[in-house]
Amino acid sequence: MTDTTAEDEFDHEEIVTPRVQRRMAPIVPAQNIAGRALISVIAIMTFLSCLTLGAVTLVHDTAAVWENQISREATIQIKPAEGLDMEAALEKAAAVAGGFPGIVGTRIVDREATARLLEPWLGSGLDIDELPVPRLIIVTLNEAYPPNFERLRIALSAVVPEASIDDHRTWVDRLVTMARTTVTIGVAALALMLTATVLSVVFATRGAMAGNGHIIEVLHFVGAEGRFIATEFRRHFLLTGMKGAASGGLAAVLVFIVFSFWSSRNLATPEADQATALFGNFAIGASGYGGVALIVLVIGILTAATSHLTVIAYLTDLDTRQTDS
Numbered sequence: 001m002t003d004t005t006a007e008d009e010f011d012h013e014e015i016v017t018p019r020v021q022r023r024m025a026p027i028v029p030a031q032n033i034a035g036r037a038l039i040s041v042i043a044i045m046t047f048l049s050c051l052t053l054g055a056v057t058l059v060h061d062t063a064a065v066w067e068n069q070i071s072r073e074a075t076i077q078i079k080p081a082e083g084l085d086m087e088a089a090l091e092k093a094a095a096v097a098g099g100f101p102g103i104v105g106t107r108i109v110d111r112e113a114t115a116r117l118l119e120p121w122l123g124s125g126l127d128i129d130e131l132p133v134p135r136l137i138i139v140t141l142n143e144a145y146p147p148n149f150e151r152l153r154i155a156l157s158a159v160v161p162e163a164s165i166d167d168h169r170t171w172v173d174r175l176v177t178m179a180r181t182t183v184t185i186g187v188a189a190l191a192l193m194l195t196a197t198v199l200s201v202v203f204a205t206r207g208a209m210a211g212n213g214h215i216i217e218v219l220h221f222v223g224a225e226g227r228f229i230a231t232e233f234r235r236h237f238l239l240t241g242m243k244g245a246a247s248g249g250l251a252a253v254l255v256f257i258v259f260s261f262w263s264s265r266n267l268a269t270p271e272a273d274q275a276t277a278l279f280g281n282f283a284i285g286a287s288g289y290g291g292v293a294l295i296v297l298v299i300g301i302l303t304a305a306t307s308h309l310t311v312i313a314y315l316t317d318l319d320t321r322q323t324d325s
Contacts, residue, residue: 038240039243039244045244046197047249049194049295050291051255053186054291056182057287059182063176063183072140072141073140073141075137075168076156077137077164078136078162079132092159093159100152106138106139108136109136114136226312226315237306238303249293249295
């Protein structure tokens with residue numbers, strides 16, 4: 001049996017040297033006060049942009065409904081007069097309109113419906129027989145072959161002189177014009193908000209570079225390509241922009257859901273009926289939610305692209321100053 005010395009044992013032992021890996025510090029600093037402030041600014045801008053887009057979508061859809069109603073319906077109005085049998089006059093006017101070419105149906109607005117129309121202004125419990133209230137007949141038109149309204153007016157006047165027909169074109173055209181103007185203003189406001197977001201990213205990027213300018217200059221002068229440095233900034237600000245944009249977009253979606261829920265719960269009230277007639281049911285639909293997602297994506301991409309271009313411009317200016325000196 002042979003004895004082994006400590007030196008022999010040491011010679012036969014495997015020497016394991018632990019490898020210590022140092023984590024490379026990022027060029028762009030981790031989330032700090034400036035980064036959190038930028039996320040808040042982007043979230044607010046995205047929230048306002050999404051609200052603007054939702055309002056534009058509601059107005060645009062409502063204007064489309066108004067234009068569609070022009071081609072579908074008209075209204076015959078019969079004014080009360082001394083000795084006029086209103087119910088008989090309504091039946092006569094409905095019969096004349098129902099047999100006129102280009103009209104596919106008529107519907108007399110009954111007393112209860114007439115009282116509900118006047119309720120927001122005159123209150124509940126109305127007795128329309130005691131008031132000189134005109135009565136209405138809803139006329140459904142043939143969209144492909146609309147009637148000749150001038151001939152229809154003459155035919156109605158011959159049977160019921162107190163009757164007049166309104167195709168709604170005058171006031172609906174005004175509302176549509178107002179809606180289109182509102183849409184134009186909304187799109188302009190949306191563009192301004194996106195521009196403000198881009199400018200905020202520019203200033204935030206320059207601030208980040210001001211705090212790390214010596215690192216950028218050293219990396220650039222030792223051979224790091226501008227694309228590498230710009231990629232680091234782009235990745236950082238893309239994540240920052242998506243965080244802020246997603247937060248603002250989610251808040252806007254919650255606002256739309258709350259308004260849509262409120263509208264659906266108050267459909268029976270006269271106030272909700274008037275609001276629905278002007279703005280729809282406050283539901284922006286799939287296209288509206290798709291627009292919100294698109295704005296979130298666009299703001300994230302703009303944030304990344306703006307930071308990338310800003311870094312490239314900074315490095316180009318740095319090279320120019322180095323060459324001049």
